Amino acid sequence: MSSDDDARHRLGAFLRAHRERLTPAEAGIPQTGSARRRTPGLRREEAAQLCGLSPTWYTWLEQGREVSVSPQALARIAGALRLTAAERAYLFELSRKRDPDADAKDGPDHRPATLLAALEVVAAPAYLLDRVWTAVGWNAAAAHLFSGWLGGAERNLLRYVFLDPTARVFIADWEDRARRLLAEFRADTARRAGDAEVTALVDGLRAASPRFARLWEDQGVLEREGGTRGFTHPQDGTLVYEQVTLCPAGRSDYKLVMLLGPQAP
Numbered sequence: 627m628s629s630d631d632d633a634r635h636r637l638g639a640f641l642r643a644h645r646e647r648l649t650p651a652e653a654g655i656p657q658t659g660s661a662r663r664r665t666p667g668l669r670r671e672e673a674a675q676l677c678g679l680s681p682t683w684y685t686w687l688e689q690g691r692e693v694s695v696s697p698q699a700l701a702r703i704a705g706a707l708r709l710t711a712a713e714r715a716y717l718f719e720l721s722r723k724r725d726p727d728a729d730a731k732d733g734p735d736h737r738p739a740t741l742l743a744a745l746e747v748v749a750a751p752a753y754l755l756d757r758v759w760t761a762v763g764w765n766a767a768a769a770h771l772f773s774g775w776l777g778g779a780e781r782n783l784l785r786y787v788f789l790d791p792t793a794r795v796f797i798a799d800w801e802d803r804a805r806r807l808l809a810e811f812r813a814d815t816a817r818r819a820g821d822a823e824v825t826a827l828v829d830g831l832r833a834a835s836p837r838f839a840r841l842w843e844d845q846g847v848l849e850r851e852g853g854t855r856g857f858t859h860p861q862d863g864t865l866v867y868e869q870v871t872l873c874p875a876g877r878s879d880y881k882l883v884m885l886l887g888p889q890a891p
Contacts, residue, residue, distance in 0.1 A: 653676060752883065785831065
């Protein structure tokens, strides 16, 4: 069985299990007559009606058949089956689709307040990246360390690294760090293929930076790694830190990055 077949069958089993555990009363379906139901959960026809889908198409989806499903249809299924936030995220992960509601949550007015508050209690330089690696929050220590980046108009990490000439001076071993950063970004955004914001960022960088374009064509892929990071600060001179990156539970589109140190150069 291929990985695609396995994903479709796991998706079907997931939908079936959640349909069968949801009662008509919980789904808001009025019950008439005294006929006994063979199962306490929803019938496929009832689930399909709640989702605005045809019973045949919904049945094929549960059976793991090779049918096309849009993000909007998945969102209706998640709502009809009363999925929790974690269950909804798992549904979209199995389907390899992006949740359309995630775009609204990622706007500047929907930044996770708890993560922004966490930045203030961290003594080390710390900042928060969104799904396209734009800094949406940072503490005072990070503002000082990354004054050339966070103090400027360009808050996207990739655009700063590849388009700001001062980044090549500030970041130790810029060539290797830039290559690794791009490979990590490719791996991180692979599950959001087709995302309009990711596509626009990559297309813009390919047009504006020949070095980015060449590295992008190399198809390098790396997991985001911690480790030693060196900088040449305009005021503090040579600095060496240990970088730690955390993915917060329930907000996987964000990354909390901390720089521990400084260490002896």
